[in-house]
Amino acid sequence: MHTIPLAPELIRGALELEPTALGFLPHRLPAWARTQCADPQLALAESQPSGVRLAFRTRATLVELDALATKRVYPGLPPRPDGVYDLLVDGQPAGSATVAGGHTLSIDLRTGTVERRPGPVGTVRFAGLPGTEKDLEIWLPHNETTELVALRTDAPVTPLPNRSRRVWLHHGSSISHGSDAARPTTTWPALAASLGGVELINLGLGGGALLDPFTARTLRDTHADLISVKVGINLVNTDLMRLRAFGPAVHGFLDTVREGHPSTPLLVVSPILCPAHEDTPGPSALDHTALGEGRLQFRAVGDPADTAAGKLTLRIVREELERIVRERTAGDPHLHLLDGRDLYGESDSGELPLPDGLHPDGAAHRRIGERFVALAFAADGPFALRGC
Incomplete structure (x- = not known):
């Protein structure tokens, strides 16, 4: 397996990648903008990677992504489903998966209290992919803060070339x-x-x-x-x-x-x-x-x-x-x-x-x-x- 550096050119839809102790946290607002508003709701929303995806070209038949999710729990309400990772191959849906583990953010809607409990890194795995040259995209959960930790494949990858799409x-x-x-x-x-x-x-x-x-x-x-x-x-x-x-x-x-x-x-x-x-x-x-x-x-x-x-x-x-x-x-x-x-x-x-x-x-x-x-x-x- 090849360990692929999580370089910015492999990630689309994020305006900033914040280095963390484990990897990178995608943001949809830049740091200077985040410092101008102390609203916890905004901080949570912009860190949830709606529209953010990994995108690269490869012959790999196996792709693994280690990620550290922050999952929300609302006491008194049914459990929320885990965030979904969608795989596209040459633009077409090719599978979905979830990541186990992760931090838990317990938000009591009656009192407004928030409790954060740490959790482990999990892995999403896509196997059995065609061995031909192809474009892969892994869309991150739109509603779950996701820290990117490691990317592994069984063949080299290259960033997608600049597309003509607007x-x-x-x-x-x-x-x-x-x-x-x-x-x-x-x-x-x-x-x-x-x-x-x-x-x-x-x-x-x-x-x-x-x-x-x-x-x-x-x-x-x-x-x-x-x-x-x-x-x-x-x-x-x-x-x-x-x-x-x-x-x-x-x-x-x-x-x-x-x-x-x-x-x-x-x-x-x-x-x-x-x-x-x-x-x-x-x-x-x-x-x-x-x-x-x-x-x-x-x-x-x-x-x-x-x-x-x-x-x-x-x-x-x-x-x-x-x-x-x-x-x-x-x-x-x-x-x-x-x-x-x-x-x-x-x-x-x-x-x-x-x-x-x-x-x-x-x-x-x-x-x-x-x-x-x-x-x-x-x-x-x-x-x-x-x-x-």
Whole structure:
């Protein structure tokens, strides 16, 4: 077996690899950005490698990856499934596996207390692969912090050559991060990237799509051929800002992105339908009755009357985003808007309701990804391949 150094050129979708005592921890926000926010939720979300994958060319028939996972446990709720590692061979699904062991992060949703228990490194193993030259990708669990420890193969590997495929940089909330998707390649952005034939960098951050300036600067400084920003639900369900602050914050966020990408297609995506917050402001809160029954359910606890004082609902957010994009396109012909309800709307809510009141399930992720491709990558869409 060959022990393969975990070089940055073998890893895609991460913006930084932090050296650790055992190996490397992929991050989706750079260190300078992480130092500007002490929110534990953001720290957890950005360290979960949604869209991050190892990618290399080899004749190997056996691949082993040692990894140290951080697995979450919520007392009172059913155990969470282990994070899944998806293998692609020449772009096609070729197997999935999980890693045993790992650290455990016990989060009590009633009290907010967090307990961390150390655990051992585990190994994911893919055997019986064809012995021909092929491109391999190992997609890391989208919802499980994963420290990369060692890579072994039974044949040499080389980094994949620079591809001609365009790079799509996407930012969004936990829905884009992949909450409730079963596997890393079935989050809606991963599905859309596969169907659209593009390379994904996913900055979907659970609870973290809050128009943070450091996120805008990260987008500004990251190479991309296509950019999308899906914003709204986290601003409402955290009750973070009022209408007076929202409009200027959106303008500032887009201005910053444009500093680094003045003519890149930039798609603003408004929130998908979320019945709880369509006309009721945030914050969202856990339904403790459901929690006592072993179910995770969220509800909106704001007062609809407070919209008169500037509290945000999803309907208000969509209207404001539509106004902002319409006004900006006069000087920015590469800026576009996609109504999130065209990805998941009223009829979808009836057929595929959000299981916990906020997040789509696996079937809804697939529908959102397929519709995004049909709308954004269409011949007349903002992400269409021009000049060919």
